[in-house]
Amino acid sequence: MKQKVLIVDDEESIVTLLKYNIEQSGYETDVAYNGLDALQKATTLEFDFIILDLMLPELDGTEVCKKLRQQQIDTPILMLTARDDEFDKVLGLELGADDYLTKPFSPKEVVARIKAILRRSHPINGTSYKKIKIGDLLIYPEQYVAELNGEALDFTRKEFELLLYLSKNKSRVLSRDQLLNSVWNYDFAGDTRIVDVHVSHLREKIEPDTKRPVYIKTIRGLGYKMEDPT
Secondary structure: OEEEEEOOOHHHHHHHHHHHHHHHOOOEEEEEEEEEHHHHHHHHOOOOOOEEEOOOOOOOHHHHHHHHOOOOOOOOOOEEOOOOOHHHHHHHHOOOEEEEEEEOOOOHHHHHHHHHEEEEEEOOOOOOOOOOOEEEEEEOOOEEEEEEEOOOOOOHHHHHHHHHHHHOOOOOEHHHHHHHHHHHHOOOOOOOHHHHHHHHHHHEEEEEEEEOOEEEEEOOOOOEEEOOOO
């Protein structure tokens, strides 16, 4: 069965261009031209991926993304915007978007992002991971599940991927650029605040005291390190 992509943009020419290229790459597509229609489709129909413009009539893309994540719909989201603004970029990712692309863009780049994100969203066939234990934290890579003291934790997809990468590299100091390249899979051109925001969110969920973190340590001038609490 083909994977299905929802394309959301109020510019018909962009929708037509994306629809053609995405279908040529072997995916099925559906479209929406405003935020309310997008929200209705994304909450009632099954999609494997959502391309979501930031500036939409009736309900903007950030609100659509926020409402989907609040309803525990974790379909990967690639946000599009005509504005090359760091605030927009960080805001979209904070709300649970998986990736971000600024207009104008190449349709081939969009397809490449879809494929990369979908690869990261599903375990590699034939790979078997044991659970990872760090202090009272248990991480199950294949299930995208983590527990603290036996209680399930609620993460966005990107928060979990960051937690997993840190845990697999326990006791290693990782720079923000390393984390950007490894977790987001491409260079954000120095927008390391994205890493800091996601680390802050992780700490809110796993640290007993966010002002004195014991799981994810800040190594001044270098980056972050995950370790067993002492």
